[in-house]
Amino acid sequence: MVTLAVAVCAVAALASAGLAFFSKNLYSSAFCLLAVLLQVALLFCLLGSTLLGLLQLLVYAGGIMVLIVAAVTAVGPESGNAKALGPSRAHAWALLALCAVPTAFFLIAARHCAPSLPPAAMLEKSMARLLFNEYALLTEAVGLLVLVASLSVLKEQHD
């Protein structure tokens, strides 16, 4: 069941990336990227790293996608390739299916693979220990980088 769910997520991710590539509309490409990010997060969870899957959703779908969609909104009407604001209806339905079907398979597979999760959870605990001990300086540096990047966006919007 897990293999089937991984296969469905992989095919959906590739189809979403293909749609993004062939779409001439920036909005459509951004929403296709959102579908790819969602499927990658589902794959992280299916592989056993729930924490990374949730972080992928929070950081990418919650942060980066908002930035990209806001940027497309800001520049969209002036861009020749973003004349039609928003994906077409067929495109939207295809994207919805590409998000809903893998999620359904993931939810079904999650019930079956629940007993195999503890080893991955132990690995995540080790990862957290590494991040706050051995890689503490690197973690601080990346946190500072994110802060500076956020400030640059705020300054840009203020100007």
Next chain:
Amino acid sequence: MIELLLRLLCAGLFILGAAFLVRRRELLAMLIGLELMINAANLMIVRTALARGDAHGLAAALIVIAAAAAEAAVGVALILALYRDFAEPEAEEIRELQG
């Protein structure tokens, strides 16, 4: 089977992302392609780390996610700044930095 599927997926996502960078001229589309490539690489890192039971790989994946967030934020800020100076900025038009 899962290993093969994931390798194919990562290769496909990376190639599509690279094609985005090469074929599309809009800066935002190029940023989207870059995100696709980063995700493909990160997926492979996570898969390898989990298969080997290596916590260092997972930590690297987490740092890549955070660094990619910072990169996207700076990229969007730069693109918005360029849109102020150029009506429709494309990759070929931006040849020099202004102080």
